[in-house]
Amino acid sequence: MAQKSSGGFSTVAMIVAFLAIAGFLYWLSIASEPAQVAVAEEDVTEEVQSVSFEAFGQDPPMYQGRNIRIEDVPVERVFGSAGFMTMLPDSTPYVISLAPTQTGQVVPGDQATIVGTVEPIGQTVLQGWVEDALFLDEAELDAIAAGGNHFVVDELILDDEVEGMEDDATDGATDDTSTADDAQP
Numbered sequence: 001m002a003q004k005s006s007g008g009f010s011t012v013a014m015i016v017a018f019l020a021i022a023g024f025l026y027w028l029s030i031a032s033e034p035a036q037v038a039v040a041e042e043d044v045t046e047e048v049q050s051v052s053f054e055a056f057g058q059d060p061p062m063y064q065g066r067n068i069r070i071e072d073v074p075v076e077r078v079f080g081s082a083g084f085m086t087m088l089p090d091s092t093p094y095v096i097s098l099a100p101t102q103t104g105q106v107v108p109g110d111q112a113t114i115v116g117t118v119e120p121i122g123q124t125v126l127q128g129w130v131e132d133a134l135f136l137d138e139a140e141l142d143a144i145a146a147g148g149n150h151f152v153v154d155e156l157i158l159d160d161e162v163e164g165m166e167d168d169a170t171d172g173a174t175d176d177t178s179t180a181d182d183a184q185p
Contacts, residue, residue: 049068049069050069052070058089
């Protein structure tokens with residue numbers, strides 16, 4: 001009868017060994033750090049969406065965070081090198097800020113093509129505008145701040161520059177109609 005009892009002990013030992021292995025694997029899953037896999041990011045440039053000035057003026061916040069191009073933007077007032085103000089089609093003043101890396105000289109009356117993004121006007125932006133004395137009066141600043149956003153320009157092209165580029169392209173194609181009579185001394 002001694003042999004019957006040894007079979008029961010091996011079954012219990014096998015269950016204890018199984019539970020010990022399962023407990024060890026559970027502890028490993030808790031104690032180990034998750035593996036981090038490096039993924040190479042592709043240089044994806046966001047496509048620029050063209051928007052008419054009239055469409056933009058209907059709902060500027062709709063374009064927040066999107067890279068857009070707006071043509072025929074009228075320059076109403078210039079803020080030094082910080083940017084300029086335009087009047088939306090509904091006569092609301094709207095600020096166009098030049099990114100720090102952007103250079104360009106505009107004067108009131110210019111028409112410009114701008115490429116960039118709509119960003120919110122935060123307290124830091126407002127405070128910078130007040131410190132730089134960019135606005136003539138408090139009412140103007142309040143009207144602009146009420147809009148809640150402004151356009152940050154990454155690329156500024158004056159419309160007369162665009163026309164100049166088109167003129168340069170056509171100047172090379174002019175027809176030289178000199179005749180043999182013109183070449184005589």
